[in-house]
Amino acid sequence: MTEATSDWRPSALELERRAFRKRQTTRSVLVSLGSTAVVAVVLWIVVAGTPGAQAVRTSFFDLDVAIAAFPAVLEGLWLNLRVLFFAAIGVVIVAVVLAVARTLRGPVFFPLRFLAAAYTDVFRGVPLLIVLYLVGFGLPGLGLFPRMDPAFWGTIAIVLVYSAYVAEVFRAGIEAVHPSQRLAARALGLDHGQTLRRVVLPQAVRKVTPALMNDFVAMQKDVGLISVLGAVDAVRAAQIETAHFYNYTPYVVAGLLFIALAWPTIRLTDWVTGRMRAREQVGSIV
Amino acid sequence: MSDAVDAVRPGRAAEPPVLELQQVRCAFGDHVVLDGIDLAVARHEVVALIGASGSGKSTLLRTANLLEHIDDGRILLTGEDVSDPRVDADRVRARIGAVFQQYNLFPHLNVLDNVTLAMRLVHRVPKGEAERRGRELLATIGLEAKAGAFPDTLSGGQQxxxxxxxxxxxxxxxLLLDEITSALDPELVGEVLALVRTLKAQGATIVMATHEMPFARDVADRVVFLDGGRIVEEGPAREFFRSPREERTKAFLARVLSG
Structure with missing residues (x-):
């Protein structure tokens, strides 16, 4: 921090205040360290004191099994990552189309509005697992499509469900853009589509970025559900390894890998949200 | 009186008014906001709309810009009936400039992109050409250095x-100006009004709703006083303020000028 005038020295009053704030900070750090230690010790005593603690440790936290199962589970996670990549692209495209369809005005667009509303209602209501079964076993059963990998149908099911949620997020963003922005754009002669693309959507996306990233985090772990279709992803691989070693540690390994996958996005979400909040309350300390 | 005003007088074969409202009526439900407005604005003319809040000033400007549907009457832009629903409203709005009380700059675009957006998208001016012209215009208001800045970093007057x-x-x-100084701090009003004076000197045709009576008197060619959705009185600016004829006008001016 630069000080405005070169001959300025903090007054005794200010120095005393600074010293007080410093003592307060030190005290706060000590208190938080102390309380964390207490909580950790209590948790340890409670968990280690349970009658089955030893049995759980050997069947869920066996280091040798973890090391042996790791390559297979990691290989499975690579499939999850690919599914996540294509699903995310699909979700964004479908969700934007749905959100825009729901905000269209005029009687001509009633069927579009109705279909979009029905879609979001249905796919937000049905459990993902049921959509996975219906899409993964039902659609190939029609015999209409060439034989596809289970991961393909899993991706489709995830896109169907998540685009319904994300469409609602986009719609909230579109409606949060102040009508005067639309007015200003139309007054300049931009047509409806140009106004939507160049003025409304860019602002809408900025407003809902934290919510979108949160949905992405949820999707990162839900890609693990494609294992029910038989795709050998991280969860399925862990299941196979568990059966092989007769030990549950591979599931823990898969869980940790999913956390590692989600963690950067989670931190990024918090950072983005914090930055947006900081921008909105410039100059405030509360 | 200027030639421009003479040009609209009947009997002289001249160009049609830039803007002409004929018996324009606009209602929101049971509330009649514009109740049979007749108004013609000649090329290079500056018309000030004055009146209390709710008198219909803003609505009149919005109907002229086809941002509000009218319930009766006609709106002509250089003689063409633009209130006809078969007319492409976007093309009409592209021929009219509008400025709002709250600036309504696009917060996600920098200053230069705000200025060039319509040139590029609506008028299909190539990007380089649009940006050159945008910078030129920003230079005329002394904000060339702010071309890359975002609107929220500018003062209200700059915005x-x-x-x-x-x-x-x-x-x-x-050019339609809707109370463009109402949201500004008093010390920032001057720079905005100075720009309007410059535009008038360059020959712009302007209709402005305003609460700045001294400004209306000095800059406008003609003043139109609205009350309850009707034109109560209109006349050349200086004359209008010196010797208003209608009682309602006198009462309004007494109220705003004493405050």
């Missing part, structure tokens, strides 16, 4: 001047 430049960038035939 409003950018909004005016954005409105005139594609050389509209008509």
């Amino acid at each position: 409003q001047r950018v909004a005016i430049v954005r409105a005139i960038a594609s050389e509209p035939e008509l």
Whole structure:
């Protein structure tokens, strides 16, 4: 921090205040360290004191099994990552189309509005697992499509469900853009589509970025559900390894890998949200 | 009186008014906001709309810009009936510049992009050409250095001047100003009004709703007083303020000028 005038020295009053704030900070750090230690010790005593603690440790936290199962589970996670990549692209495209369809005005667009509303209602209501079964076993059963990998149908099911949620997020963003922005754009002669693309959507996306990233985090772990279709992803691989070693540690390994996958996005979400909040309350300390 | 005003007088074979409202009526439900408005604005003319809040000033400007549907009457832009629903409203709005009370700059675009957006998208001016012209316009208001800045880093007066430049960038035939100084701190009003004076000197055709009576008197060619959705009185600016004829006008002026 630069000080405005070169001959300025903090007054005794200010120095005393600074010293007080410093003592307060030190005290706060000590208190938080102390309380964390207490909580950790209590948790340890409670968990280690349970009658089955030893049995759980050997069947869920066996280091040798973890090391042996790791390559297979990691290989499975690579499939999850690919599914996540294509699903995310699909979700964004479908969700934007749905959100825009729901905000269209005029009687001509009633069927579009109705279909979009029905879609979001249905796919937000049905459990993902049921959509996975219906899409993964039902659609190939029609015999209409060439034989596809289970991961393909899993991706489709995830896109169907998540685009319904994300469409609602986009719609909230579109409606949060102040009508005067639309007015200003139309007054300049931009047509409806140009106004939507160049003025409304860019602002809408900025407003809902934290919510979108949160949905992405949820999707990162839900890609693990494609294992029910038989795709050998991280969860399925862990299941196979568990059966092989007769030990549950591979599931823990898969869980940790999913956390590692989600963690950067989670931190990024918090950072983005914090930055947006900081921008909105410039100059405030509360 | 200027030649421009003479030009609209009947009997002289001259160009049609830039803007002409004929018996325009506009209602929101049971509330009649404009109740049979007749108004003609000649090329290069500056018309000030005055009146209390709710008298219909803003609505009149919005109907002229086809941002509000009218319930009866006609709106002509250089003789063409633009209130006909078969007319492409986007094309009409592209010929009219509008500035609002709250600036309404696009917060996600920098100053230069705000100014050039309509040139590029609506008037299909190539990007380089649009940006050159945008910088030129920003230079005329002393904000060339702010071309890359975002609107929220500008003062209210700067934002409003950018909004005016954005409105005139594609050389509209008509400029509509809706209480453009009402949201500004008093010390920032002057810079915005100075820009309007410059535009008038350059020959712009302007219709402005305003609460700035001294400004209306000095800059407008003609003043139109609205009350309850009707034109109560209109006349050349100086005459209008010196010797208002209608009782309602006198009462309104007494109220705003004493405050």
